[in-house]
Amino acid sequence: MEEIERKTCIVCGEPKEEGITIVTEFICTSCESEMVQTKVEDERYPFFVRQLRQLWVRFHA
Template identity: 70%
Template sequence: MDQDRMETCIVCGQPKEEGIHIVNEFICISCEMEMVQTKVEDEKYPFFVNRLRRIAVRYHV
């Protein structure tokens, strides 16, 4: 892996090479896939909402 291309995911906290950017924050591919497949009733849903809320709070979106 190319260390220069690594970014830390705001969801899992792990350094990854591939993912998406929302504002200036990075979400790795595996977390993105898990988030979009998580149903509202799932116990992990509030965790994902909390992580995404950090973007809104940090950047006043």
């Protein structure tokens, strides 16, 4: 049996196996690609920006 490490994605809040870690926070692959495809006029865009801003705030603190 293989033990797979799951991290909780800060955007969707789901435990995922694949994704990227920025500073100390984890973003899953699906949220990352969704963010890349999200246009500024998309209603979800402010949500993504807000989630990411938390990272920058912590990083620059």
